[in-house]
Amino acid sequence: MDELIQTDRAVAPPPSTAGEWGAFERLYRESRDDVYAYLAYLLGDRTLAEDVLAQTFERAYRKRAGFDSRRGELRGWIFGIARNMALDELRRGKRELALDGAVLDAPVPAPGDHVIDRVVVADALLTLDPRDRELVALKFFAGLGNRDIARVLGRSETNVGSQLHRAIQKLREVLDA
Amino acid sequence: MREQTDNTFKRRRDRLDDAARHELAVIDRVLVGNHTEGADDAEIAEFALRLRAERPTIGDDGRARLDTRFAERISEERTAVANPGPIDRLRGRFLSGVSRPAPLAGALATLFVVVGVTVALSSDPLNETVTVSSEGRNAGTALSGAPTNDSADSDVAESGRAGGDSQGSTNGQAMAKSAPATTHRLDELSSLVAEPNRSTSAIRRVERSGDLTLATPSVNVENVADGVIATTDRFNGFVETSTVSGGDAGDASANFILRLPSDRYQEALAALSGLAHVRERTQNTRDITDSYERAADRLKSARAESNRLRAKLAATTDETQAKIVRLRLRRAEASESARRREMQAMRNRVSNVTLGVTIVADETAEITDRGTIGRALDKAVDILTQIAAVAIVSLAILAPLALLALAIRFGYRRLRRSRDESVLDSTAAPTSAEA
Secondary structure, eight states: OHHHHTOSSSSOOOOOSHHHHHHHHHHHHHHHHHHHHHHHHHHSOHHHHHHHHHHHHHHHHHTGGGOOGGGOOHHHHHHHHHHHHHHHHHHTTSOOOOSSSHHHHSOOOOSSHHHHHHHHHHHHHHTSOHHHHHHHIIIIISOOOHHHHHHHHTSOHHHHHHHHHHHHHHHHHHHHO | OHHHHHHHHHHHHHOOOHHHHHHHHHHHHHHTTOOOOSHHHHHHHHHHHHHHTTOOOOOHHHHHHHHHHHHHHHHHHHHHHHSOOHHHHHHHHHHTTOSOHHHHHHHHHHHHHHHHHHHHHHTOOTTOEEEEEETTTSHHHHTTTSOOOSHHHHHHHHHHHHHHHTOOSSHHHHHHHHOSSBOOOHHHHHHHSOOTTOOOTTSOOEEEEEEEEEEEOGGGHHHHHHHHHHHHHHTTOEEEEEEEEOOSSSOOEEEEEEEEEGGGHHHHHHHHHTSSEEEEEEEEEEEOHHHHHHHHHHHHHHHHHHHHHHHHHHHOOOHHHHHHHHHHHHHHHHHHHHHHHHHHHHHHHHHEEEEEEEEEEOTTSOOOOOHHHHHHHHHHHHHHHHHHHHHHHHHHHHHHHHHHHHHHHHHHHHHHHHHHHHHHHTSOOOOTTTO
């Protein structure tokens, strides 16, 4: 991945050598779980999330020449593609359940305090506005920095920071209540 | 006003205080696995970890499925890259390295506009009146500078007038129909001028004449007059008539009728125009193709007649008959000679331009002939003025286009964002019961 990120040029090099192919594969392996977490939460469907994830990396590979390192990191660019594809899926109406269904689809662990806590947190998340929930997903599930979130959502970094802070405040209030 | 208030309010809302900034920083540290210090930070860290625990995770089976799909799809892509289609090959050949086509397209559009403006400005007719006429319409003015002392020329003029009314399918008819006096650009004009070496009947024969009025202070009239003569010599022309009257009391003036070679006429005109302030400049052109061709036909007939009589004379054995033929041959040769002069006069009308130059005293006019450095400075100012004009006109075209493009881009982004957000908003409403 470093080879792709550290290019001086704005364009990722065409992976014509074995090393560059390896770099793209490393990017996939390092981002896969985070992108999946975001997509699964956004789409509320694990199978669909897998489909979109595979398509995301396929498209990223095809469009690699369009990556501009001045506008953010490669991870943020990948998430941007993933988001667009997920929204297309939602727009097409392939799945009606979204955002609020992901946690319900998760494998059910053994009963206990931990499970109760997860249900409480999930309940608190559902009190948020869908846009704020997406912000929280990008921050806490995908692990993106504010700059990359701003790029993915097409907003300013300051706006993302303040919006995120408000969402966090609201969540804490709900969880503390 | 309302919008401005909203924007101000939004900016104020977006402003993060130090405490908020600190909390977000703590969350960032916790999410990358770093430890925190202090009770407040611990609370934030715990909150972050609780949320993180909600993260949908992929099982080993799912991960294996994804890896397989990734390997398959990327393998297909690699194959496609290794064996590109014709369109991909073309794209790779011409657009390799072009990551963002929009700036490239913008730069090309700018270049296109600048070149277009430059060409448009450089081909402006310079406030010059150019009159194009065909034979038989305004012959009086168009012929004023043409030599008429040749006896054959009167015949030519006569036949030209007749020909002008009967130019059935030639271009001359179109010109005559357009208007007796039609303003054209100099570029179009130059294409009308006959090239002396070409002899096909499709060539238009154009006679040109012009008038130039220069204004300069009285004390400078003689200098400008000298400049006119020197310039005429320089361009291999000659002064047909000249009248120069001196005087410092504002009545100084000069008049010239110049004959200049057609192929250097524009150059000479530009040089003459640089001698003083140009008050007026007019150019007249007249299509004399019919007259020219008739003169050529008459010369051809006269030559044929002479040759026929020479042959007849050579074949005649009878002395009386030979005397008669010789007499007829002398008349035919005289006629041929006249037709040759007529033809030469026609050629002169085409290959030379008659230019009337008038120098008038004008105390308010600047003395433009200021030496080499002065002319160079004038030239530099002219060039800079042209560049500024191109820049201003280009800017006038490009600025609204750029604003429009920005507005479209802004609108498109707003629309897209609003569409994306509406998709999110339209998702199923969360209920605690479901959770």
